[in-house]
Amino acid sequence: MYALGHKVEKPKKRYKVLKILLIMLLVLILLFILWYFLRPKVVKNDPTSQILPTKFETVAKKHISEPLYEFDVPQDWKESARTIKPYKMVSWIGTTREAISRQIDIYTDTIPINLAVNRMVPLSGQDDTLAVGQMSSNCIEFTGEAAKLTPEQAGKSKTALTKWEDVQFLCDIPNELRNVTGAASTEGINRVTVTGQTGGKHAYFFVYTDHTAHPSDATFTDMLRSFKAR
Numbered sequence: 001m002y003a004l005g006h007k008v009e010k011p012k013k014r015y016k017v018l019k020i021l022l023i024m025l026l027v028l029i030l031l032f033i034l035w036y037f038l039r040p041k042v043v044k045n046d047p048t049s050q051i052l053p054t055k056f057e058t059v060a061k062k063h064i065s066e067p068l069y070e071f072d073v074p075q076d077w078k079e080s081a082r083t084i085k086p087y088k089m090v091s092w093i094g095t096t097r098e099a100i101s102r103q104i105d106i107y108t109d110t111i112p113i114n115l116a117v118n119r120m121v122p123l124s125g126q127d128d129t130l131a132v133g134q135m136s137s138n139c140i141e142f143t144g145e146a147a148k149l150t151p152e153q154a155g156k157s158k159t160a161l162t163k164w165e166d167v168q169f170l171c172d173i174p175n176e177l178r179n180v181t182g183a184a185s186t187e188g189i190n191r192v193t194v195t196g197q198t199g200g201k202h203a204y205f206f207v208y209t210d211h212t213a214h215p216s217d218a219t220f221t222d223m224l225r226s227f228k229a230r
Contacts, residue, residue, distance in 0.1 A: 062077060121182070132224045179215055
């Protein structure tokens with residue numbers, strides 16, 4: 001197209017350029033929006049904030065003194081039984097709703113060697129105190145072929161001699177679901193000897209029963225670590 005001898009640019013070409021520029025602008029805007037919302041969020045530390053230390057609840061203890069020994073139990077515990085024959089034994093139990101199904105029995109000198117348990121804590125006498133080892137898992141897991149038994153088969157089985165960290169004891173296979181833990185040494189089944197400064201040497205066997213919904217192994221191991229022959 002010409003006007004007065006000059007070539008005039010066609011309007012369609014200008015519109016095409018403007019259209020391309022507009023599209024590029026829209027693309028840039030879209031990319032900016034995506035970047036703004038998808039960029040990593042950086043959280044700045046508040047210089048006025050404080051990191052508070054974690055508070056661990058401690059259980060109040062009660063000190064028990066017997067003629068031959070002493071130890072600690074949770075504050076709410078009380079004596080529940082005391083026998084002389086056939087075994088010299090004293091029992092303590094918890095009194096709160098959570099601890100009412102927890103019990104510790106201490107046998108002295110007359111030891112029930114046929115008493116089977118589900119777990120074992122290895123002990124050794126250190127002068128007038130106890131060295132406390134690692135508590136085992138349920139003995140059915142490491143006693144012969146017991147782990148392969150169904151609950152029905154286990155219930156019809158007999159107790160079996162087993163070993164945990166060289167401590168021999170009877171595994172209560174028929175009652176695998178119980179939570180009864182013994183504490184003894186390599187000296188013999190269900191026994192450890194400790195020598196007190198005035199009471200001399202005596203044999204002991206410790207049994208912990210915990211049938212609560214949330215068993216507390218620490219209740220037993222703390223008591224063992226606090227035990228001291230007199």
